[in-house]
Amino acid sequence: TVDAVRRRDLDGRHVVVSAGGTHEALDPVRFLGNAASGLQGVALARAAALRGATVTLVAAHVTAALPAGVQVQRVSSTADLADTMTGLAGEADALVMAAAPADFTPARPSEGKIKKDGDAGLSIDLVQTTDVLATLSRHRPRPQTIVGFAAETAASADALVALGRAKLARKGCDLLVCNDVSGGAVFGRAENSVVIVSAEGVVGEAAGDKSVIAHRIWDAVVASEKEKDR
Ligand code: CTP
Ligand code: CA
Numbered sequence: 001t002v003d004a005v006r007r008r009d010l011d012g013r014h015v016v017v018s019a020g021g022t023h024e025a026l027d028p029v030r031f032l033g034n035a036a037s038g039l040q041g042v043a044l045a046r047a048a049a050l051r052g053a054t055v056t057l058v059a060a061h062v063t064a065a066l067p068a069g070v071q072v073q074r075v076s077s078t079a080d081l082a083d084t085m086t087g088l089a090g091e092a093d094a095l096v097m098a099a100a101p102a103d104f105t106p107a108r109p110s111e112g113k114i115k116k117d118g119d120a121g122l123s124i125d126l127v128q129t130t131d132v133l134a135t136l137s138r139h140r141p142r143p144q145t146i147v148g149f150a151a152e153t154a155a156s157a158d159a160l161v162a163l164g165r166a167k168l169a170r171k172g173c174d175l176l177v178c179n180d181v182s183g184g185a186v187f188g189r190a191e192n193s194v195v196i197v198s199a200e201g202v203v204g205e206a207a208g209d210k211s212v213i214a215h216r217i218w219d220a221v222v223a224s225e226k227e228k229d230r
Contacts, residue, residue: 001215008052009222015053016092017045018085018099018132020060022078026124027110034100038062040149040192040210041098045070047214056092058084060099078102078129085132089141094221096147097133097173105129137172143228145221146173151181157195164197174198175220177213196220 019041023031038059045057046067055070060081066072073088075081078101089095104126114122133148140146150167154160164178179194194213196204203223206216 001212004215004219004222005050010048010218011052013048013053013093014056014091015048015094015096016056016058016085016088017041017048017096018058018060018081019045020062021100022060022081022102022129023076024078024102024105024129025109026106027112027114029113032102032104032106032126033061034102036060036100038064038099040213041096042067043210043214044096044098044217047211047218051218056088058088058099060101078105078132082130082132082135085136086139089136089139089144092142092144094145094147095136096217097136098149100151101132102129131171133173134171145175145224147175147177147217147221148173150176150178152178153182154180161195161197161202164195165199165201168197168199174224175203175217177217198224 020038021034021036023033025031042062042064045055049055049067049069057070057072058075058081059072060075073084075084081099081101107125107127137146148171150164152160152163154163160178160180164176168176176197177194178197179192192210192213193207195202196217204216204220206213
């Protein structure tokens, strides 16, 4: 890692990293959200900047401190995130989807604040959001490395890798960082443990601080680019 920083192995590269969790508006004051903290995406942005990259961080409700020397674009919903990421794809050498986009959004967000109706309950119709990672992977405006994340509840390490490879194939991305979220252990914590897979299989593993994991992910991106050049 110290060596990668010293060599500035991402020098001249523009990388785009998404972080945080999106909010889908139910009405003007309420939303559907998730527990993503944005820490892994922030760590990825900081690590890439240290390795010499020009970095754009697309931040969805990230409350953690944002790294210096990184351009930040704030987004709210999955639709905003999709627009911003596709807008940046044309200038990106690498795109990393570390954000947790909401998978569903209200079919008809209410213009006014939703009111209680006597003692009746409430049902809200949801529709699926755009799959940002799959869209980016399918419509590449230039050669670039695209990295996704997968949060899975897996029974074993082998099962996690199998789920990861299937998801990578479905999304069409180059690398997928898989972590086991059984028990809700990851969210908001500094430490994590991941397996990085490509279409060929496992290409990296990392455990520990999210900054250590971030550097392992950039190592895998650099290695996969070298692989393609051959
Ligand atoms: N992702 C995305 N757009 C979405 C949903 C997910 O770009 N609307 C990205 C995430 O940022 C992540 C990857 O897809 O990099 C995998 O997210 P995950 O939630 O594990 O997979 P899903 O495809 O949403 O499938 P499911 O939640 O049903 O397992
Ligand atoms: Ca999802």
